[in-house]
Amino acid sequence: DVKVTQSSRYLVKRTGEKVFLECVQDMDHENMFWYRQDPGLGLRLIYFSYDVKMKEKGDIPEGYSVSREKKERFSLILESASTNQTSMYLCASRSENTDTQYFGPGTRLTVL
Amino acid sequence: ELKVEQNPLFLSMQEGKNYTIYCNYSTTSDRLYWYRQDPGKSLESLFVLLSNGAVKQEGRLMASLDTKARLSTLHITAAVHDLSATYFCAVDLFGGNMLTFGGGTRLMVKP
Numbered sequence: 568d569v570k571v572t573q574s575s576r577y578l579v580k581r582t583g584e585k586v587f588l589e590c591v592q593d594m595d596h597e598n599m600f601w602y603r604q605d606p607g608l609g610l611r612l613i614y615f616s617y618d619v620k621m622k623e624k625g626d627i628p629e630g631y632s633v634s635r636e637k638k639e640r641f642s643l644i645l646e647s648a649s650t651n652q653t654s655m656y657l658c659a660s661r662s663e664n665t666d667t668q669y670f671g672p673g674t675r676l677t678v679l
Numbered sequence: 680e681l682k683v684e685q686n687p688l689f690l691s692m693q694e695g696k697n698y699t700i701y702c703n704y705s706t707t708s709d710r711l712y713w714y715r716q717d718p719g720k721s722l723e724s725l726f727v728l729l730s731n732g733a734v735k736q737e738g739r740l741m742a743s744l745d746t747k748a749r750l751s752t753l754h755i756t757a758a759v760h761d762l763s764a765t766y767f768c769a770v771d772l773f774g775g776n777m778l779t780f781g782g783g784t785r786l787m788v789k790p
Contacts, residue, residue, distance in 0.1 A: 598776055607688070607782050609683075610767070610778075611780070612777065612778065615777075617776065623776070625777070657722070661775055661776070666710065666727045666771075666775050667727055668724070668775070668778065670714075670722040671721060672720070672721045673721055
């Protein structure tokens with residue numbers, strides 16, 4: 568079974584803090600993704616990575632950066648957290664050989 | 680800009696009834712995905728539709744894709760309580776890496 572894990576289920580941070588969200592997949596997938604999920608808006612793609620050290624902007628990259636130093640790990644960074652970044656963050660991964668993205672359990676981030 | 684719209688946004692139905700969820704999208708694509716999300720859980724892949732006219736079925740759920748109409752449907756047959764969840768469609772424009780999701784349909788099946 569594909570397993571995508573995220574470092575925290577719940578996280579509370581203060582405005583202006585630097586926030587790291589970590590995602591690890593154990594299936595040697597080439598592609599990894601970060602989404603945020605907000606009620607009524609579905610999921611929106613922040614960034615994705617198709618290889619180590621490679622990244623592409625998604626639909627809403629502003630205020631976020633990413634890092635992929637190892638194939639299995641993809642990090643989302645909020646350089647200076649703001650209250651409008653309070654959301655559920657979902658990580659996903661996909662093999663080049665399949666069409667399906669596999670999702671992690673999500674991190675609910677609250678920025679006060 | 681690709682827009683993906685689902686309707687209804689909320690659906691309450693009795694067990695044993697049939698219903699259809701609609702997913703409309705604004706730009707030509709022949710790759711469409713359906714996911715299920717249970718409360719407090721992550722997304723689970725249901726169907727991947729990769730061509731015009733594609734139809735896939737799993738249990739009481741059947742998904743179809745009409746690329747000319749830019750429409751996918753998720754049909755529920757004889758609903759049961761276990762199908763209560765939020766269902767998302769997503770359209771792909773970039774080889775599996777640029778999914779645009781609809782807003783989701785929250786389905787409640789009452790006994």
